[in-house]
Amino acid sequence: MADTSFPHLGWNPAPGSPAEIAALRSKLTASASALGTAYRLVDADPRPQADVRPSRLLEALL
Incomplete structure (x- = not known):
């Protein structure tokens, strides 16, 4: 996972790696x-x- 810092929030609101x-x-x-x-x-x-x-079907019967 990406280690992105969000000092004003205290947590990463969108964790994950785009790759x-x-x-x-x-x-x-x-x-x-x-x-x-x-x-x-x-x-x-x-x-x-x-x-x-x-x-x-008619042809087949005749």
């Missing part, structure tokens, strides 16, 4: 992207989609 916050943001962004990709892969239907238009 540490930027690194954490980068890691969280990467995690969110990976979770989004995992969700799309799990949610995807691997089977080919059938053409279920009524005209196609």
